[in-house]
Amino acid sequence: DGGITQSPKYLFRKEGQNVTLSCEQNLNHDAMYWYRQDPGQGLRLIYYSQIVNDFQKGDIAEGYSVSREKKESFPLTVTSAQKNPTAFYLCASNGDRLNLNTEAFFGQGTRLTVV
Amino acid sequence: GNSVTQMEGPVTLSEEAFLTINCTYTATGYPSLFWYVQYPGEGLQLLLKATKADDKGSNKGFEATYRKETTSFHLEKGSVQVSDSAVYFCALSDQGNTDKLIFGTGTRLQVFP
Numbered sequence: 001d002g003g004i005t006q007s008p009k010y011l012f013r014k015e016g017q018n019v020t021l022s023c024e025q026n027l028n029h030d031a032m033y034w035y036r037q038d039p040g041q042g043l044r045l046i047y048y049s050q051i052v053n054d055f056q057k058g059d060i061a062e063g064y065s066v067s068r069e070k071k072e073s074f075p076l077t078v079t080s081a082q083k084n085p086t087a088f089y090l091c092a093s094n095g096d097r098l099n100l101n102t103e104a105f106f107g108q109g110t111r112l113t114v115v
Numbered sequence: 116g117n118s119v120t121q122m123e124g125p126v127t128l129s130e131e132a133f134l135t136i137n138c139t140y141t142a143t144g145y146p147s148l149f150w151y152v153q154y155p156g157e158g159l160q161l162l163l164k165a166t167k168a169d170d171k172g173s174n175k176g177f178e179a180t181y182r183k184e185t186t187s188f189h190l191e192k193g194s195v196q197v198s199d200s201a202v203y204f205c206a207l208s209d210q211g212n213t214d215k216l217i218f219g220t221g222t223r224l225q226v227f228p
Contacts, residue, residue, distance in 0.1 A: 006158075033216060042204065042220035043159075058215070090158055094208070094216065103149060104206075104216055106158035 002027045006091050006107030012115050013078070013085065021076045021110045023091035031095060032074040033104070036060060037088045046089075049074055078112065086114045117142045121205050121219035128195055128226050136190040136222045138179075138205035146207040148172075148181055148188040153202045153221070162190075162203070195226045 004025040013019045023032065031050050035043040045058030049068040063082025068074055074093075078085045089110045095102030122137040140146065147166040151159040163172030168183035177192045188205060205219040 035218075040223075043218045045215060048215050056215075092159075092216070103161040103164060104151075104159075104208075106151075106160070108158045109156075 004091060004093055004105050004107045006089075006110050008110060009108065011110055011112045013112060015114060016080045018077055018079050019112065021078070021089055021091075021112070023074045023076065023107060024072055025074075025093045025105070026072060027093055027105060028071070029093035029095060029105075030071070031093060032068070033092045033094075034058075034064075034066065034074070034076045035090045035092065037090060037109075043090065046076065085112055087112060117146070117207065117217050119205050119207055119217055119219040121203075121222050124202075124221075124223040126222060126224045128224070130197055130226055130228050131194045132226075134190070134192040134195045134199075134224065136203055136205075136224070138188045138190065138219060140186050140188065140205075140207050142186075142207060148179070149206040149208070150177070150179055150188070150190050151204040151206060151218075153204065155201075159204060195224070197226045197228055200224055200226045 033048045034046040047066040049055035065077045091107045092104045094104040149164045150162040163174040165172040165181035171180045
């Protein structure tokens, strides 16, 4: 079945470490997104990509990095520069760059905890 | 810039009560509008959508009408169930103008038996 897969579901990070969250989709979507969700809050956009080998910063990109080497994959690295990384991270994809009015599909999320 | 504003929650209702969650938007183009639902510990799922003015999206008893004159897309359901308890997000995408999805802050709905 087509869909979007995030892994791992739970991730623990020691302070000062970089960690990478995986996001893979087999929907043939051009656009992919990373959001951060804190308890009781909405979604904040970290990075997004409209096409392979291109991506843009969202509203809270500091301390994060991404790559888009393949259409199917959009990994997010949480670096040691991110001072408060404990959160629920959601990856999404939708349509193509000429038709962003299609619905977005979300992964099940990765819960990152700093220990 | 484009934005979405939702009513703050939580919204607390008894089973079979009528639900309204307000959503208004600001956009310079002609956006499509969406409602997503998030159950605890999960990602978001599309609930319904409308792509042009006066369209009505509907699914699972929920409805929302795209009102361009009031820039609104309020979510309604005639009779809520305990299983409807979740967080609801209003969102827009604005083809040809902005290149990202924009979400509201979400509204938590709690339904009690």
